[in-house]
Amino acid sequence: MSDILVSEQSAPGPGGSGRPSGRLLEVDDLRVEFRTRDGVAKVINGVTYHVDAGETLAVLGESGSGKSVTAQTIMGILDTPPGFVTGGQVRFHGKDMLRMSDEERRRIRGEGIAMIFQDALSALNPVFTVGFQIAEQFRVRRGMGRAEAKKRAIDMLDQVKIPNAKGRFNNYPHQFSGGMRQRAMIAMSLALDPEVLIADEPTTALDVTVQAQIMDLLAELQRERQMGMILITHDLGVVADVADRIAVMYAGRIVEEADVYELYAKPAHPYTLGLIDSIPRLDEKGQQLRTIKGLPPNLMNIPPGCPFNPRCPMAQPVCREKVPPLLQVGPARASACHFAEELVNRV
Amino acid sequence: MSENILEVNDLVKHYPVTQGVVFKKTVGQVKAVDGVSFGLRAGETLGVVGESGCGKSTLARVLMNLEKPTAGNVVYKGQDISKLSGGALRRLRRQIQLVMQDPYTSLNPRMTVGDLLGEPFEIHPEVAPKGSRRAKVRELLDLVGLNPEHINRYPHQFSGGQRQRIGIARALALRPEIIVCDEPVSALDVSIQAQVMNLLEQLQGEFGLSYVFIAHDLSVVRHLSDRVAVMYLGKIVEIGTEDEIYERPTHPYTQALLSAVPVPDPTQRNNKTIIRLTGDVPSPISPPSGCRFRTRCWKAQDVCAEQVPLLEIRRGSDHPSACHFAEKREIVATHEV
Ligand SMILES: Nc1ncnc2c1ncn2[C@@H]1O[C@H](COP(=O)(O)OP(=O)(O)OP(=O)(O)O)[C@@H](O)[C@H]1O
Ligand SMILES: Nc1ncnc2c1ncn2[C@@H]1O[C@H](COP(=O)(O)OP(=O)(O)O)[C@@H](O)[C@H]1O
Ligand code: SF4
Ligand code: SF4
Ligand SMILES: [Mg+2]
Ligand SMILES: [Mg+2]
Numbered sequence: 001m002s003d004i005l006v007s008e009q010s011a012p013g014p015g016g017s018g019r020p021s022g023r024l025l026e027v028d029d030l031r032v033e034f035r036t037r038d039g040v041a042k043v044i045n046g047v048t049y050h051v052d053a054g055e056t057l058a059v060l061g062e063s064g065s066g067k068s069v070t071a072q073t074i075m076g077i078l079d080t081p082p083g084f085v086t087g088g089q090v091r092f093h094g095k096d097m098l099r100m101s102d103e104e105r106r107r108i109r110g111e112g113i114a115m116i117f118q119d120a121l122s123a124l125n126p127v128f129t130v131g132f133q134i135a136e137q138f139r140v141r142r143g144m145g146r147a148e149a150k151k152r153a154i155d156m157l158d159q160v161k162i163p164n165a166k167g168r169f170n171n172y173p174h175q176f177s178g179g180m181r182q183r184a185m186i187a188m189s190l191a192l193d194p195e196v197l198i199a200d201e202p203t204t205a206l207d208v209t210v211q212a213q214i215m216d217l218l219a220e221l222q223r224e225r226q227m228g229m230i231l232i233t234h235d236l237g238v239v240a241d242v243a244d245r246i247a248v249m250y251a252g253r254i255v256e257e258a259d260v261y262e263l264y265a266k267p268a269h270p271y272t273l274g275l276i277d278s279i280p281r282l283d284e285k286g287q288q289l290r291t292i293k294g295l296p297p298n299l300m301n302i303p304p305g306c307p308f309n310p311r312c313p314m315a316q317p318v319c320r321e322k323v324p325p326l327l328q329v330g331p332a333r334a335s336a337c338h339f340a341e342e343l344v345n346r347v
Numbered sequence: 348m349s350e351n352i353l354e355v356n357d358l359v360k361h362y363p364v365t366q367g368v369v370f371k372k373t374v375g376q377v378k379a380v381d382g383v384s385f386g387l388r389a390g391e392t393l394g395v396v397g398e399s400g401c402g403k404s405t406l407a408r409v410l411m412n413l414e415k416p417t418a419g420n421v422v423y424k425g426q427d428i429s430k431l432s433g434g435a436l437r438r439l440r441r442q443i444q445l446v447m448q449d450p451y452t453s454l455n456p457r458m459t460v461g462d463l464l465g466e467p468f469e470i471h472p473e474v475a476p477k478g479s480r481r482a483k484v485r486e487l488l489d490l491v492g493l494n495p496e497h498i499n500r501y502p503h504q505f506s507g508g509q510r511q512r513i514g515i516a517r518a519l520a521l522r523p524e525i526i527v528c529d530e531p532v533s534a535l536d537v538s539i540q541a542q543v544m545n546l547l548e549q550l551q552g553e554f555g556l557s558y559v560f561i562a563h564d565l566s567v568v569r570h571l572s573d574r575v576a577v578m579y580l581g582k583i584v585e586i587g588t589e590d591e592i593y594e595r596p597t598h599p600y601t602q603a604l605l606s607a608v609p610v611p612d613p614t615q616r617n618n619k620t621i622i623r624l625t626g627d628v629p630s631p632i633s634p635p636s637g638c639r640f641r642t643r644c645w646k647a648q649d650v651c652a653e654q655v656p657l658l659e660i661r662r663g664s665d666h667p668s669a670c671h672f673a674e675k676r677e678i679v680a681t682h683e684v
Contacts, residue, residue, distance in 0.1 A: 062537070179627060180627070207399050208398075208565070208607040208608055208609075209604060211607065211609075212621050212623065215609075237608065237609030237610060237611045239611075240612055240613040241609045241610075241613075261614065264611070264612060264614075274538060275537060276611070278541035279541075280564075280566045281570075281610075282569060282605070282608050282679050284570075285569065289544055289545055289570070290541070291538060291541040292538035293542075295506050295509075295539075
């Protein structure tokens with residue numbers, strides 16, 4: 001399927017020079033379905049994306065588009081049953097994780113790939129102190145003694161800028177504010193120095209001033225460690241601030257992939273265009289907002305042809321018949337639309 | 348200038364903090380709303396912004412007369428709403444309606460859409476005589492862009508955005524004058540959020556509604572509001588027209604909030620200065636003395652700990668701000684369209 005992998009020939013993104021190169025993680029034509037009493041929901045229908053060392057790939061999409069299920073599949077924490085992988089690969093340093101032994105996968109988790117979740121409160125264990133939960137990783141995975149593990153945990157809390165980290169070591173999660181819990185969660189996922197960090201809506205539950213602090217912190221830690229980061233979000237503002245590349249998801253597919261500057265300047269897919277048009281802006285007064293009509297598709301009954309066709313203002317008869325593949329439309333971009341060329345070439 | 352349809356005077360709402368299981372002892376007060384005043388003009392949208400826990404929803408509940416204020420009052424067309432009873436209270440309930448944040452929990456899952464939208468007419472039969480209710484409900488569904496054929500469906504058969512439309516239809520049923528919207532689009536995806544925002548604007552034009560529009564998203568608030576109040580720890584720190592707040596903010600907190608909003612334009616990445624606030628929002632049980640923002644304010648002086656800054660117009664500014672050193676600063680570059 002290398003013809004749909006745009007980035008194979010892609011030029012390095014902005015600021016890309018001087019980074020240690022290397023494809024860290026590749027998701028290739030991944031397919032996942034949920035088999036429930038009501039029927040089969042085809043949730044992931046051929047997702048392909050990758051992340052390199054030191055870069056931030058933003059995965060953008062609306063609720064239910066399959067961002068988190070893709071991440072859960074990468075992490076090996078897909079809820080099975082009802083979730084089943086029905087095709088594709090997830091390669092870490094070229095090796096397919098879906099066909100590894102459990103032992104091999106466990107070793108990658110935390111050290112190779114780590115994940116932070118939207119809701120830190122439910123991801124941290126309420127009955128253990130924050131410090132203990134971080135220190136435990138050093139003890140179990142690195143075989144450190146109690147005192148050293150504690151020292152390292154305090155050091156981690158300090159790195160994520162928890163004030164008075166030593167004093168806070170023995171606090172329980174509920175004694176932290178929302179922003180501090182998110183920091184603790186980041187400290188925990190970075191403890192084993194992962195090569196790839198998946199951040200699933202890391203700031204959605206937070207206020208803007210705290211969100212700015214957390215995004216700064218993530219960017220700084222990423223730079224220091226040259227991590228590859230997959231940032232999952234539906235916030236086009238956050239994406240514009242931090243992403244190098246963007247993959248836009250719709251109904252379990254990547255419908256557009258592009259460098260961040262190109263994507264905002266000239267979307268190559270009608271769905272991306274609709275999304276960008278429908279955000280209210282801080283620097284603009286009220287006018288009628290443009291909207292995407294209709295609703296996201298029912299994943300138990302995805303429309304034939306292009307899944308976006310019932311909502312698409314550009315749809316033609318061919319869109320109801322043929323599924324548009326994700327094809328390259330520029331040096332570092334791809335779009336899954338029969339009329340992508342026209343969108344890209346318009347003035 | 349049209350006159351105020353609603354006036355809020357020195358509104359205070361404290362909740363006791365208790366200890367002990369059997370013999371509850373009050374050990375403090377959560378100062379959720381602590382001295383808030385503003386007027387709502389007929390036909391306007393007043394936006395209320397502020398971070399989580401600053402008292403926005405509490406304010407909404409008191410405005411709706413769902414809770415009694417600890418002090419101060421809410422005056423609707425010259426009448427103190429907390430003093431109303433009987434027929435006068437019922438009439439007030441018709442005139443002020445609420446749209447809530449969560450389209451998932453705010454609708455009774457066991458009632459059909461027809462029942463949900465018909466319920467207000469049961470309580471206020473004068474609005475729609477019995478025989479005409481079904482037709483009225485269909486009309487409401489059509490008005491908010493839902494299919495009238497879906498009158499017998501249950502809430503779980505609708506998406507989040509559609510449920511929010513049902514919530515709006517319910518609020519509109521009695522043809523109110525004022526709708527208090529508490530985070531009505533926060534739980535929605537951008538494309539659906541835009542649909543609901545357009546609907547709110549369209550309905551306002553059609554029925555001359557006044558909105559109190561509560562949200563934490565500053566872009567959404569700017570889009571819909573004529574005037575905006577910024578809240579911090581139970582108080583309004585700055586209030587003015589949409590232009591005054593977004594283009595000439597004078598309170599350091601407003602400036603920090605605006606600067607932190609991510610701009611959906613990657614070319615602006617390095618062009619903007621984010622004012623970074625340190626520390627967390629203090630507890631509303633024991634807010635800082637003097638100016639409540641002083642523990643996070645980069646401009647704080649000794650006087651800030653001693654004197655509460657009043658919400659008033661100071662020299663060099665055109666709108667009220669509660670800062671001893673209020674000074675305008677351009678944060679948001681105005682976008683040329
Ligand atoms: N019934 C209650 N008893 C005790 N404290 C309360 C009660 N309701 C609200 N509070 C407290 O009052 C403060 C303001 O709450 P409110 O719900 O109004 O905040 P908000 O601005 O709506 O926040 P959010 O955006 O998170 O909903 C908070 O500190 C909250 O914990
Ligand atoms: N455990 C589960 N059982 C059944 N369906 C699920 C489960 N988890 C997720 N789904 C479905 O998978 C789809 C994609 O979910 P998700 O990846 O969480 O979306 P998002 O893009 O919002 O993160 C949704 O339709 C969701 O309802
Ligand atoms: S393929 Fe057709 S329906 Fe799909 S996005 Fe392109 S124009 Fe629209
Ligand atoms: S009064 Fe003082 S502490 Fe409060 S906002 Fe103004 S400068 Fe800052
Ligand atoms: Mg998700
Ligand atoms: Mg609230």
